[in-house]
Amino acid sequence: MRRPFFIFRSLQAQVTAIFLLISIAPLLLAGWWSLRTGQRLIMGQALNQLENLASDKASLLERWLGERRADLEVLAGSPALRSGDQDMIVEHLAAVRRHYLVYQGFTLVGPDGSVVLTDGKSELFPEGVAAALSGRPHQSEIVLGPDGRESVYRLSLPVRSVAGEVVGVIQSTVGTGAILSMVLKVRLGETGESYLVDRSGTFLAHQDPKRILKENISRSGSFQNLPGLGPKEPANLYTDYRGIEVLGVSRAIPGTDWYLVVEQDRDEAFAPVNRLRRIFYLLLGGFSLAAVGLSAAFARYFAGPIQRLSEAALALESGRYDTPLAPIRRGDEIGTLYREFGRMAAELDARQRKLEARVDVQEAELKVADARLRETQEAAERSQRLAELGRLAAGVTHELRTPLTSLKLFLQSAREDLQISPELEQDYNLAIGQIARIEGTINRFLNFARPExxxxxxxxxxxxxxxxxxxxxxxxxxxxxxxxxxxxxxxxxxxxxxxxxxxxxxxxxxxxxxxxxxxxxxxxxxxxxxxxxxxxxxxxxxxxxxxxxxxxxxxxxxxxxxxxxxxxxxxxxxxxxxxxxxxxxxxxxxxxxxxxxxxxxxxxxxxxxx
Structure with missing residues (x-):
């Protein structure tokens, strides 16, 4: 008959193995079901939050674009533009820019396509002018503005006469910095982000300005899931433009070919599941260790105090005198040795603290003395600089006052002896004034140590x-x-x-x-x-x-x-x-x-x- 493996020869080992099997198997099954259920719930919650954010941001951007078109429609139908009075038009356009702040400039174009006037920072957009002259409003793509710092788009609307005929075009350059900063700002953990792309996948707005109008997401899962461009049922879990697996949703902005994308890294979205998994593993490990550890409790009862004494001795050897010893309730020789060692360590710790306190006092006294020495040195340096200033002032006064006085007397005599033309009168007065200023500067330089x-x-x-x-x-x-x-x-x-x-x-x-x-x-x-x-x-x-x-x-x-x-x-x-x-x-x-x-x-x- 084959003998069992040596670890199971004792009854204690056999009971421990059966207890572990009976207790851990249900725990494993319950943990697996809990993790699967938790993952589905958390994914649904994260997607719901992403969809709400995307809908809110898309609605905000759509409403803002509508307001800008409404502003320009009101402006196109205003009496000021129909009047043809350029002064009135310029004043009206400037008032609109000051009130709304988002408009960087306006361009008014006549019915023949020529520029009538320009207010602010605005560059003519011929495509928009052509569309508006044909009676159709036109909104351009987002581009970098004239200053190269803020992205803008150009909105062109026809200006109609009272009879409804197109008599010109009003074109505005609209800055998007304020609204896009609101769209990009999301509170979605540390990795949540929102960005705007066009139909080709080019970034129109992003938290990293270096990507705007320069990088493209057409090769990533982010682009494949844009509404109308990807599958009918886009996936919510995919690899984004950075090569990172994310949860994401996207929304098309009505009236444009823009798409708003809101994403969060998968690792962060599933962090609660990962924490639950770690807690489960810790509980499983702790439960198993507790069951197995019962068999080693008696050995630790005898070896534990000696091991702690060894660790405390190593701490004393390395200079850590304040390492505490856990109390022990034993009356045998091991207990006596344990307590005596503790008293010895306490005496060494007290002596070390006294030495450290004495060193701290001496260091504080040295710092005070050093500070006083520095103050004395600084005072001596200031005195030396003031003395050098006095010597320098005397030299400057001697070298500059005499020629300045001669020059001043010469100019005054020249004015009395010569007839100065009215054209040179201002230059003469300016020269006399500069001489007086130089004299005043010399006096202040001389009296720096004794200010007036x-x-x-x-x-x-x-x-x-x-x-x-x-x-x-x-x-x-x-x-x-x-x-x-x-x-x-x-x-x-x-x-x-x-x-x-x-x-x-x-x-x-x-x-x-x-x-x-x-x-x-x-x-x-x-x-x-x-x-x-x-x-x-x-x-x-x-x-x-x-x-x-x-x-x-x-x-x-x-x-x-x-x-x-x-x-x-x-x-x-x-x-x-x-x-x-x-x-x-x-x-x-x-x-x-x-x-x-x-x-x-x-x-x-x-x-x-x-």
């Missing part, structure tokens, strides 16, 4: 900016750079030193011009910054230069700090000091490749106390 007290008076901010433009304007024209000024019509006045604040603006505008390339634009904007506590005047000077490195922003207003080859590093330091004496401040926003904006904040004048 401002002479306060009421200042009109617009006039202050205009005066600064008189100084910086010639340089801007020389480098073919435009200085654009925008003033808040309700701008309050300032109370301050007009000369010092003017030099602040000249300094900031000059820096902006130096950062610009030929043909760029400097923007100067003045507005009121109102809060519950006070009202301040805010003046922003922005350029589109290379920007300032982040590591230089904190040092930007330090004396002598400069990144220019020929700069002294005093300009922005003087600006900050002047604003501080006026109760104001200056802030800067900049970054590599995105230009810089210097924002000046000054308290508004109390007009009632003037």
């Amino acid at each position: 007290s401002p002479i306060f008076e009421l200042i009109d901010v617009g006039q202050l900016i205009e005066d600064a433009l008189l100084v910086t304007g010639p340089r801007a024209r020389h480098q073919e750079t435009e200085i654009e000024v925008a003033l808040d019509p309700r701008l309050p006045r300032l109370r301050g030193d007009k000369k010092q604040l003017g030099e602040v603006l000249v300094n900031l505008m000059t820096n902006a011009l130096e950062a610009m390339k030929k043909g760029d634009r400097v923007r100067v904007r003045a507005s009121a910054d109102r809060s519950e506590k006070m009202t301040r005047v805010r003046i922003d000077v922005s350029d589109s230069g290379e920007g300032i490195a982040p590591e230089n922003l904190e040092k930007l207003f330090d004396p002598f700090f400069t990144t220019k080859a020929s700069g002294t590093g005093l300009g922005l330091s003087i600006v900050a000091g002047t604003l501080a004496r006026h109760g104001g401040e200056i802030k800067v926003e900049s970054g590599p490749g995105r230009g810089s904006t210097f924002s000046v904040f000054l308290p508004a004048a109390d007009e009632g106390a003037a």
Whole structure:
């Protein structure tokens, strides 16, 4: 007779095997049925959510397109367009663009197909003009707009006379950025996405701008399941354009050849099933281990404490003195050894903590001493820079004041002795004014360590900016750079030193011009910054230069700090000091490749106390 395998010689092993078989088989069957049922329910729930999202987004886009056509129909039948008065038409079109924001521009075409006028950013679309002149509205494909950043489409409608005859065409360039951002925004886990394609499968809208109008899904399951292009009963589980298996639904947008697709990765959609499967496997494994582990309980009773002592000894050897020992209730020799080892480990841990606390105190004292040393060094460096400034100011005063005074006297004598023509009178006054400004700059450079007290008076901010433009304007024209000024019509006045604040603006505008390339634009904007506590005047000077490195922003207003080859590093330091004496401040926003904006904040004048 063949002897059974050695593991089943004991009764304990045989009972354990039978118990496992009886208990695990029903669990396996119930788990398999639960997983299958759960997968079907979760797939149905996910598809229902996808279909609801797709229907909502498609309805939203359809309604938005209808509104744009309705807008243009109202505009085509408006009295302004029928009047033929170009001024009235331009004013009306501009009002429509300002009100609706989505229209980038309009083009009005006559009955012969020639352009009558153009308002905003709009390019003529001949195909749409031809269709509209024949009496049919026309909507173009989505393309990149004139600025190359936002996708647009062109809508063309006929303009009819009172008698119903086509007398022209109104064509609009409609920006799709706002509506498409709403269509693309979905709350569907981490992998859920929505995108728009045309009949050929080309992306019209996608979360990744690099794919728009450049990539195509015609070879993927996403395209095969578009309504009217794929099978009559499209599959909801397929491989998308990325090669990933997804759950997806799509909707055709009525009146267009656009298709909206909403998808979610299969792995994420079925994540609850996967979690249920893992839980089932864990329960099955735990149940099996619990049954098998009963046979090893007695061995662990004797070997367990010794094993824990070994682990604790290894922890002490590696320097981990705070490793706790689980309590034990045994009165034999093993229990005594276990408790004595625990007391020894506790004493070592207490001694280690005392040493660490002493080291922490010494490190804190060293940090305090180091901070004081750094403060002393910084104070010494500032004193040295101020001393160097004094010596530099004396040299500059000696080298520049004498020739400037001679030049000023020469110009004044020339005006008295010679007859200056009216054409040169403005140039003469400008030259005298520049000499006076240079003299003032020298005086401020000399008195940087001993700043002058401002002479306060009421200042009109617009006039202050205009005066600064008189100084910086010639340089801007020389480098073919435009200085654009925008003033808040309700701008309050300032109370301050007009000369010092003017030099602040000249300094900031000059820096902006130096950062610009030929043909760029400097923007100067003045507005009121109102809060519950006070009202301040805010003046922003922005350029589109290379920007300032982040590591230089904190040092930007330090004396002598400069990144220019020929700069002294005093300009922005003087600006900050002047604003501080006026109760104001200056802030800067900049970054590599995105230009810089210097924002000046000054308290508004109390007009009632003037």
